[in-house]
Amino acid sequence: MRVIIKLFLAILFVGLPAHPDDATTIAPRVVAATVGVYSAVGDADKYYGSGVIVSPDGYILTATTAAPENAETVEIYFADHRHAPAV
Numbered sequence: 001m002r003v004i005i006k007l008f009l010a011i012l013f014v015g016l017p018a019h020p021d022d023a024t025t026i027a028p029r030v031v032a033a034t035v036g037v038y039s040a041v042g043d044a045d046k047y048y049g050s051g052v053i054v055s056p057d058g059y060i061l062t063a064t065t066a067a068p069e070n071a072e073t074v075e076i077y078f079a080d081h082r083h084a085p086a087v
Contacts, residue, residue: 036077
């Protein structure tokens with residue numbers, strides 16, 4: 001767990017502006033890295049949550065309550081309104 005948190009923090013804070021308190025330059029990167037997660041198990045059990053893209057090749061960090069191991073479908077919704085199935 002500590003490794004994942006350190007990786008997330010390293011990716012999140014790469015390239016911070018000279019004045020890190022300037023939210024107008026930080027917020028767009030954070031929003032772009034945030035995703036919505038929708039998953040379903042059968043027709044009855046539906047789960048919703050959020051996640052954060054933690055690597056350039058698309059790994060997403062989320063809770064098992066958003067995407068349980070027995071989920072039959074997992075769909076990812078991006079800040080720019082695109083969506084894609086999780087693979």
